[in-house]
Amino acid sequence: MEALSNQILVAVTFTFMAASVLYLCHWAFKSKVFGWAASGVTWAAFAVLTLAIILRWVASHQMGIGHAPFSNLFESLVFFAWTIAAIYLIIELVTWMRAIGAFTIPLAFLAMLYALSLDPAIKPLLPALKSNWLIAHVITCFLGYAGFAISAALGAMYLATGQAKDPASPRALVLDNLIYQTVVVGFILLTAGIVTGSIWANSAWGTYWSWDPKETWSLITWLVYASLLHSRFMRGWQGKRMAVFSLVGFGCVLFTYFGVNLLLSGLHSYATGKS
Amino acid sequence: MSQDQPRKPPLEKIWDFFASVKLSFFLLLLLAVLSIAGTLIPQKEGAAAYVRAYGEAGWRFISALGLQDLYHAPWFVLIMALLAANLVICSLNRLSLTLRILGKDPAQEAGAMRKAKDSFNLSGEPGTNLDRARRVLERLVGPSAQAKDQERTVLFAQRGGWSRFGVYVVHTSVLVIMAGALVGNFWGYAGFVNIPVGQSVDHMTLDNGQPRPLGFSVRLDKFDISYYPNGMPSEYRSEVTFIDGGKETQKSSLIVNDPAEYQGIDFYQSSYGNDLKAMEVDLVRDGKKQRLTLKARAINQLPGGAKAAIQGWRERVEMGAMYKGPVARILYQEAQGEPQAYTAFTPGVKMPQPGPIKFEIVKLQTEPYSGLQVKYDPGVWFIWVGCTMMVAGFFIAFYFSHRKVWLRLGPAGQGRTRVEIAGATNKNRLGLTRLLSRLAHELGGGPKKAE
Numbered sequence: 001m002e003a004l005s006n007q008i009l010v011a012v013t014f015t016f017m018a019a020s021v022l023y024l025c026h027w028a029f030k031s032k033v034f035g036w037a038a039s040g041v042t043w044a045a046f047a048v049l050t051l052a053i054i055l056r057w058v059a060s061h062q063m064g065i066g067h068a069p070f071s072n073l074f075e076s077l078v079f080f081a082w083t084i085a086a087i088y089l090i091i092e093l094v095t096w097m098r099a100i101g102a103f104t105i106p107l108a109f110l111a112m113l114y115a116l117s118l119d120p121a122i123k124p125l126l127p128a129l130k131s132n133w134l135i136a137h138v139i140t141c142f143l144g145y146a147g148f149a150i151s152a153a154l155g156a157m158y159l160a161t162g163q164a165k166d167p168a169s170p171r172a173l174v175l176d177n178l179i180y181q182t183v184v185v186g187f188i189l190l191t192a193g194i195v196t197g198s199i200w201a202n203s204a205w206g207t208y209w210s211w212d213p214k215e216t217w218s219l220i221t222w223l224v225y226a227s228l229l230h231s232r233f234m235r236g237w238q239g240k241r242m243a244v245f246s247l248v249g250f251g252c253v254l255f256t257y258f259g260v261n262l263l264l265s266g267l268h269s270y271a272t273g274k275s
Numbered sequence: 276m277s278q279d280q281p282r283k284p285p286l287e288k289i290w291d292f293f294a295s296v297k298l299s300f301f302l303l304l305l306l307a308v309l310s311i312a313g314t315l316i317p318q319k320e321g322a323a324a325y326v327r328a329y330g331e332a333g334w335r336f337i338s339a340l341g342l343q344d345l346y347h348a349p350w351f352v353l354i355m356a357l358l359a360a361n362l363v364i365c366s367l368n369r370l371s372l373t374l375r376i377l378g379k380d381p382a383q384e385a386g387a388m389r390k391a392k393d394s395f396n397l398s399g400e401p402g403t404n405l406d407r408a409r410r411v412l413e414r415l416v417g418p419s420a421q422a423k424d425q426e427r428t429v430l431f432a433q434r435g436g437w438s439r440f441g442v443y444v445v446h447t448s449v450l451v452i453m454a455g456a457l458v459g460n461f462w463g464y465a466g467f468v469n470i471p472v473g474q475s476v477d478h479m480t481l482d483n484g485q486p487r488p489l490g491f492s493v494r495l496d497k498f499d500i501s502y503y504p505n506g507m508p509s510e511y512r513s514e515v516t517f518i519d520g521g522k523e524t525q526k527s528s529l530i531v532n533d534p535a536e537y538q539g540i541d542f543y544q545s546s547y548g549n550d551l552k553a554m555e556v557d558l559v560r561d562g563k564k565q566r567l568t569l570k571a572r573a574i575n576q577l578p579g580g581a582k583a584a585i586q587g588w589r590e591r592v593e594m595g596a597m598y599k600g601p602v603a604r605i606l607y608q609e610a611q612g613e614p615q616a617y618t619a620f621t622p623g624v625k626m627p628q629p630g631p632i633k634f635e636i637v638k639l640q641t642e643p644y645s646g647l648q649v650k651y652d653p654g655v656w657f658i659w660v661g662c663t664m665m666v667a668g669f670f671i672a673f674y675f676s677h678r679k680v681w682l683r684l685g686p687a688g689q690g691r692t693r694v695e696i697a698g699a700t701n702k703n704r705l706g707l708t709r710l711l712s713r714l715a716h717e718l719g720g721g722p723k724k725a726e
Contacts, residue, residue, distance in 0.1 A: 065509075203532050227303045
């Protein structure tokens with residue numbers, strides 16, 4: 001079953017690639033057919049990815065080391081792709097702006113591609129990782145990361161499609177509002193992720209905050225988005241500034257996620273691809 | 276802005292400085308940038324590690340600024356205190372404004388209708404439509420107030436005014452969390468105990484190395500490690516008994532992620548190992564062996580006036596093909612002579628030794644122990660209350676808005692009523708637009724559908 005799940009994950013990766021190409025075609029040629037095809041393929045990829053994650057969960061139980069599939073870099077990347085697709089599909093259902101897919105679904109594809117380069121074996125959990133707070137922590141963090149990823153994709157779209165030239169156009173206003181909405185979702189979930197992480201740390205290590213690099217970088221990311229929200233609420237920052245800010249914020253998210261594990265050392269060392 | 280700005284009293288100037296959002300913005304980003312520095316420079320290492328990495332001059336620079344423990348450096352704490360002050364003063368400044376907004380007399384607000392966003396005609400005189408309009412408005416928005424505008428009537432209703440407090444809930448939560456950290460810092464303590472199986476301790480070792488009485492005893496009844504089929508450890512478990520005044524008062528089972536609490540003090544499974552009680556060694560001199568038993572953590576008086584102590588030990592080291600086994604560092608002093616350190620291995624090992632004698636390890640007397648993290652933190656509940664407040668505050672601040680709605684009913688001639696709708700909100704204009712079009716729809720104005 002583990003092998004089946006892994007094979008499905010390979011297929012999902014290429015399905016996300018196909019969906020990315022279709023969304024890009026839809027955006028480039030303004031073609032409805034490509035748009036419908038892209039949505040169909042993405043929904044299929046999302047459904048099958050959900051199945052693969054469930055299979056992996058079941059497989060771990062059959063191996064006698066059952067745990068939720070959120071325990072290492074491989075599993076987190078797969079889940080990250082899932083959260084990006086989930087949040088994007090919600091936005092598509094609400095706004096019917098399929099061009100957004102051309103900027104967001106490639107991120108899901110890249111996350112899956114990175115996952116495929118890692119060891120997919122299901123491994124038993126270290127004692128420190130055996131906690132329900134871990135599951136809550138990973139789910140909230142990665143939904144938050146996905147919110148930020150999509151806000152950055154929207155920011156890139158805002159800049160790439162030249163909305164800054166006419167920030168009062170309906171399309172520019174909708175994009176600006178979506179950037180704000182996704183940042184808010186990301187911010188609330190990142191906060192919840194930091195809180196559940198603290199609760200977990202408190203029960204595993206006896207301290208809710210130890211300034212380890214991963215924690216500190218999540219705080220840095222939080223501070224950057226807190227400044228973004230204050231600049232919008234108190235100074236009325238919109239449009240191009242919001243778009244650039246969302247890209248900077250996502251840079252911090254990426255460093256928190258990957259950079260800390262690759263470049264710095266700390267308690268989160270089990271979240272690396274090694275061992 | 277007043278003309279005579281420079282003549283503001285200094286206190287007011289300080290107040291204005293702390294009330295500025297620019298300052299919050301600056302402090303938030305400053306904290307972010309400084310925190311980055313703390314993740315690039317390894318924290319809380321020994322001086323030697325810094326000298327190795329950055330050189331003597333680099334270490335002097337680091338220690339002068341306190342960069343080796345950046346997050347507890349006075350200037351870092353000061354910046355956090357400034358942020359707290361900024362938060363308090365900013366919030367107090369805004370709070371008076373918020374209270375003024377919420378304290379407005381609804382009847383007066385009814386008389387200050389905004390620009391109409393929508394208008395349509397209804398059949399029937401205004402007098403007959405007024406009651407129905409009021410019912411719809413009160414159902415969709417809230418209690419209404421009324422004002423006269425010449426021959427027309429204005430109805431006013433609002434909802435979600437309380438959501439203006441969301442931002443203060445969030446700001447207060449930050450202060451509560453900071454207070455929790457301070458309480459923990461001043462009144463809390465942390466350290467560890469290593470308890471050999473079957474024994475009990477009544478002191479803990481604080482993180483700074485000082486002993487501290489627990490006020491009761493903890494006995495380790497059992498320590499267990501279970502393994503996965505592939506050999507990885509799956510669980511560490513310590514069974515402990517708390518003994519208070521000579522009586523067994525509580526039995527607890529500790530595993531990683533599931534600590535035990537006794538009298539407000541938390542015990543966490545954190546490590547395990549073997550503790551050295553004593554070591555049997557052979558003192559080898561000119562091929563002759565003398566068997567000695569050296570106690571750990573003691574200066575051992577040896578026959579003939581010599582002294583020996585175990586400085587350090589490892590149960591097992593692996594030096595490639597050269598050696599696998601225990602190693603000890605023994606400090607030895609002849610009756611008349613200088614103390615000299617020897618590294619001891621098991622017999623038969625060819626290792627260079629300083630001097631005419633050497634030590635050989637015969638037997639280690641060890642006993643297993645369980646290492647427990649011990650913590651008392653009265654501030655931790657502030658943290659959880661603060662975190663809950665923060666998340667709840669976010670939902671209020673981001674997803675609820677204060678909406679005001681006006682309906683103006685006047686004669687439109689031919690026995691018809693002219694209805695005009697206006698609205699105002701402090702955020703989420705899209706939501707207000709939907710509310711207004713739903714209101715228009717329910718009043719019977721035009722083909723607009725409620726979204």
